[in-house]
Amino acid sequence: MILLGEVMLEKRKDGEYGVMGKGWRKGEGVLLGVGIGTGRIGGREVGVVWGGFMEVMGKVM
Incomplete structure (x- = not known):
């Protein structure tokens, strides 16, 4: 959607598309930051709670 907004900005020269993009x-930057943080925490928790599972899954990955 961000790419669409940027393309429309270049095509129509309408500033509203730039504001939208x-x-x-x-918003995407915030979601990415939260996702990285929670993913790291979740991975650590799974490794601590289910060490045997992560040992097997680590070999698979």
């Missing part, structure tokens, strides 16, 4: 970029 900028808002989406900020």
Whole structure:
């Protein structure tokens, strides 16, 4: 959707598309940061609680 907003900005030269794309970029940055943080925490918890499972899955990955 961000790419669509940027393409429409270039095609139609309408500043509203730029504002829309900028808002989406900020939102995506926040979601990415939260996702990375929770993923690292979740991976650590799984490794601690189910050590045997992670030993097997580590070899598979």
